[in-house]
Amino acid sequence: MRKILRFAVPAVAAAVSIVLTATSAQAAVWSSSDKFGSWSNGGYTLNNDVWGGGAGPQTIWANSYSNWGVNSNQPNTGGVKSYPHSGRTVGRKLSSLGSVTSSFNVSVPGQGAYETAYDIWADNNADEIMLWMNKTGAVGPIGSLQTTVSVGGHTWDVYRGSNGSNAVFSFLRHGNTNAGSVDIKAVLNWIKSKGWFGDVTLGDVQFGFEITSTGSALNFTSNSFSVSSS
Structure with a gap:
């Protein structure tokens, strides 16, 4: 469960940090420590998206919509703290789409509580489809x-429920993977069926890291990510 208003950017979000953590990509072209720091690149929007209660500090950096990451320091308490992500808007009816596919490659820590996940929104955010690639x-x-x-x-494993604001369909992959591709249209067609x-x-x-806790500052990196539709 996350905030639906992913790309709403407060005035302070325009302030861009020029200091990266020592373990971030030193040559990053953009970074921000604002909770909803946002940057548009190549038809995608990146957002730091620190939305949960009791959240700690988090810095997002990016070289492009595809290559980006965060340094996140979240307390060992329950509840999602953030969902840093990159996302692209498709804006078309399912029946009009010939294909929707995506690929990804990430580097993630071996500790903490989080998942690498797609967060896919449909019908003006009435439906949320999550694809958990690792947890x-x-x-x-x-x-x-x-x-x-x-x-x-x-x-x-497919779960169905509601967060009180929208329907949620969660697909939890059998076995963790840090790289691969997914046929998103096939998943949506299956739900429709x-x-x-x-x-x-x-x-x-959207694609990113849903972070609940880290215990200390940890790094999450998207080495590559893209969405294709036709």
Whole structure:
């Protein structure tokens, strides 16, 4: 569960930090320690997205929409603290899309509580589809287990629920992976085939790190990421 208003940027978000952490990419072209620091590049928008209660400091840096990362220091308490991400808006009906695919490659720590996940929004944020590519520590999805399915190039446990604002469909991959690709349209078509939603309009396709706790400052890096649609 996260804030829906991902790309809302307060006035202070325009302030860009020029000091990176020692372990960040020293040649990064942009960085910010603002909670909702945001940067647009190549048709994508990056956001620090520190939205949870009791959150600690976090700095996002980027060389491009594809190569970016965060240094995050979150307390060992429950509840999601942040979802730093890169995202692209598709803005088309599912039936009009020939394909929607994405690929990613990340470097993540072996400690803390977090997942690397797609957060996909449809029908003006009425529906949220999460694709968990890896998870570490005490984290879990919203809702109840519905079934296990192989679709979009992966095998998932599928959960269905609500966060009180929108429906949430969470796909938890069998086995962690830090690199790969996914057929997003196939996943959306499968949800539609279950009657859980109709011919929805695909909005933002976001990808990043949903962080609950780190215990100390940890680094999360997107080495590459892209979304393609036709």
